[in-house]
Amino acid sequence: MKKALLFSFLIIVLAIQCKPAKSEIQFPETDLSSADLIPMPLQIASDGDAFGLDQFTGIYTSSNDEPLAAVAEFLSEKIRSKTGLITPINKEDKEGVERYIYLSVEEDFEANKEAYELVMNRDSIILSASDPEGIFRGVQSLRQLIPEEANDTLADRSIWPIPTGKISDEPNFGFRGSMLDVARHFFSVEDVKKYIDLLAYYKINILHLHLTDDQGWRIEIKSWPKLTEIGGSTEVGGEAGGFFTQNDYKDIVAYAAKHYMTVIPEIDMPGHTNAASVSYPFLDGTGKPLALYEGMRVGFSSFDTRKDTVYAFIDDVVREISAITPGPYFHIGGDESHSTSKNDYIYFVNRVEKIVQKYGKRMIGWDEIAQADVDSTSIAQFWASEDHTKMAVEKGMQVIMSPAKKTYLDMEYDTLSKHGLHWAAYIPVDTAYVWSPESYTEGLPLENILGVEAPLWSETISDLGELEYLAFPRVIGHSELSWSSPENRDWEKYKVRLANQAPFLDRMNVQFYRSHRIDWKENKYTYKEIEKD
Numbered sequence: 001m002k003k004a005l006l007f008s009f010l011i012i013v014l015a016i017q018c019k020p021a022k023s024e025i026q027f028p029e030t031d032l033s034s035a036d037l038i039p040m041p042l043q044i045a046s047d048g049d050a051f052g053l054d055q056f057t058g059i060y061t062s063s064n065d066e067p068l069a070a071v072a073e074f075l076s077e078k079i080r081s082k083t084g085l086i087t088p089i090n091k092e093d094k095e096g097v098e099r100y101i102y103l104s105v106e107e108d109f110e111a112n113k114e115a116y117e118l119v120m121n122r123d124s125i126i127l128s129a130s131d132p133e134g135i136f137r138g139v140q141s142l143r144q145l146i147p148e149e150a151n152d153t154l155a156d157r158s159i160w161p162i163p164t165g166k167i168s169d170e171p172n173f174g175f176r177g178s179m180l181d182v183a184r185h186f187f188s189v190e191d192v193k194k195y196i197d198l199l200a201y202y203k204i205n206i207l208h209l210h211l212t213d214d215q216g217w218r219i220e221i222k223s224w225p226k227l228t229e230i231g232g233s234t235e236v237g238g239e240a241g242g243f244f245t246q247n248d249y250k251d252i253v254a255y256a257a258k259h260y261m262t263v264i265p266e267i268d269m270p271g272h273t274n275a276a277s278v279s280y281p282f283l284d285g286t287g288k289p290l291a292l293y294e295g296m297r298v299g300f301s302s303f304d305t306r307k308d309t310v311y312a313f314i315d316d317v318v319r320e321i322s323a324i325t326p327g328p329y330f331h332i333g334g335d336e337s338h339s340t341s342k343n344d345y346i347y348f349v350n351r352v353e354k355i356v357q358k359y360g361k362r363m364i365g366w367d368e369i370a371q372a373d374v375d376s377t378s379i380a381q382f383w384a385s386e387d388h389t390k391m392a393v394e395k396g397m398q399v400i401m402s403p404a405k406k407t408y409l410d411m412e413y414d415t416l417s418k419h420g421l422h423w424a425a426y427i428p429v430d431t432a433y434v435w436s437p438e439s440y441t442e443g444l445p446l447e448n449i450l451g452v453e454a455p456l457w458s459e460t461i462s463d464l465g466e467l468e469y470l471a472f473p474r475v476i477g478h479s480e481l482s483w484s485s486p487e488n489r490d491w492e493k494y495k496v497r498l499a500n501q502a503p504f505l506d507r508m509n510v511q512f513y514r515s516h517r518i519d520w521k522e523n524k525y526t527y528k529e530i531e532k533d
């Protein structure tokens with residue numbers, strides 16, 4: 001089947017190439033190596049000419065296998081929404097196809113599933129990888145190479161010139177994430193999907209959902225319905241709250257998977273558990289009066305870590321969520337458990353780790369979990385304590401780099417920021433980018449670093465526009481810090497490429513923070529905004 005398809009593709013290619021060219025278009029000289037690609041690819045070789053994306057372009061695939069077909073559909077749809085062009089997929093009748101984009105999965109390509117090679121010639125673009133995942137990452141680079149505006153002067157039709165040359169690319173870290181806190185304020189499935197769309201464009205492959213906290217429990221647990229009935233009814237500031245049904249969650253997970261993104265569910269415990277304990281008071285270990293909480297304090301709640309019924313409850317929660325989570329990870333929180341004694345905390349993490357493992361998942365926890373007797377397969381998420389991170393290394397654990405001073409997307413940009421907090425730092429756009437995950441934490445060997453994640457806590461944001469204001473543009477820089485090699489990361493060059501993201505972000509209606517440190521490229525959408533005022 002695959003061979004037959006490849007054969008008919010070659011016939012089409014030959015037929016296209018034997019046709020006399022309608023007109024030899026003279027493209028202005030291009031430079032692929034200065035294209036506005038974020039994250040910056042590993043290697044780029046430029047050859048100065050252009051591929052003219054136009055109404056005569058078709059997409060072909062090396063097989064009809066469903067995952068590759070889905071990526072071809074994705075590319076065709078993104079070309080249509082950007083340019084209005086309809087690019088047929090695997091069109092056998094060659095009429096009307098003069099140049100093509102070929103998506104080729106080659107088993108003998110590269111070991112890394114995300115690695116890809118993108119070769120742009122005058123009449124063909126060949127995107128190869130060992131797996132559809134690599135094709136998907138390469139498709140994001142290709143999308144970024146298509147100009148936002150057509151050139152209408154080169155021919156009697158609109159053409160979007162794509163610079164020719166070769167990109168060879170693979171990620172520096174396999175784990176490139178962002179966290180969204182849907183507990184302090186709830187965000188809808190549609191909001192989360194838009195965040196996935198934007199993150200995937202920058203090759204981020206992990207979405208960590210902080211699903212529970214003192215102010216709200218946001219995921220349906222069928223065996224414990226009051227968690228959402230009661231615990232999901234509030235949020236910071238006293239608005240209505242909300243929660244994902246298990247079907248909603250599955251919908252998010254499936255949408256993320258279509259974008260080659262893994263969802264990590266977090267149930268934060270033994271602290272940050274007020275919403276759970278109000279729903280089922282036997283869980284509480286503090287003995288203090290329980291009430292729904294709409295403020296922003298931390299550290300006042302704790303599960304009772306010495307009761308078997310608490311672990312039976314946790315077993316149900318981990319079982320139900322793991323059953324609808326295809327990814328390998330389960331995040332147990334474990335941060336700021338200031339109302340749990342150290343002995344109880346260690347006992348708790350040790351027991352919960354076994355439950356997570358029983359359901360086939362790898363445990364992740366904030367850096368505090370490294371104090372317990374955790375297994376080397378568990379993962380510590382460094383946010384605050386270098387000492388905890390050292391303990392994690394001593395235990396042979398891997399570490400996710402989320403230093404609050406650099407990656408916390410809820411930190412204010414400066415004193416004039418409309419949203420955010422500043423307990424860790426003010427984080428302007430350059431501060432978020434100018435650091436190195438490889439060397440930030442002394443004594444943390446490279447082989448222990450799993451990757452980078454930028455968390456967005458939601459105490460001060462309650463709608464998508466506010467979310468976008470804090471996340472963008474900073475998370476774009478974090479994508480480059482996790483994908484690109486250290487030699488390819490340079491603030492002066494990055495800030496030019498970042499400035500040129502404005503037309504895309506504006507077209508996507510992203511309410512990003514127009515930091516004055518960046519000379520944002522104006523575009524037709526910017527003008528529309530100015531006209532509106």
Ligand code: ACM
Binds near residue numbers: 335336366383
């Ligand atoms: C955290 O910021 N409490 C992980």
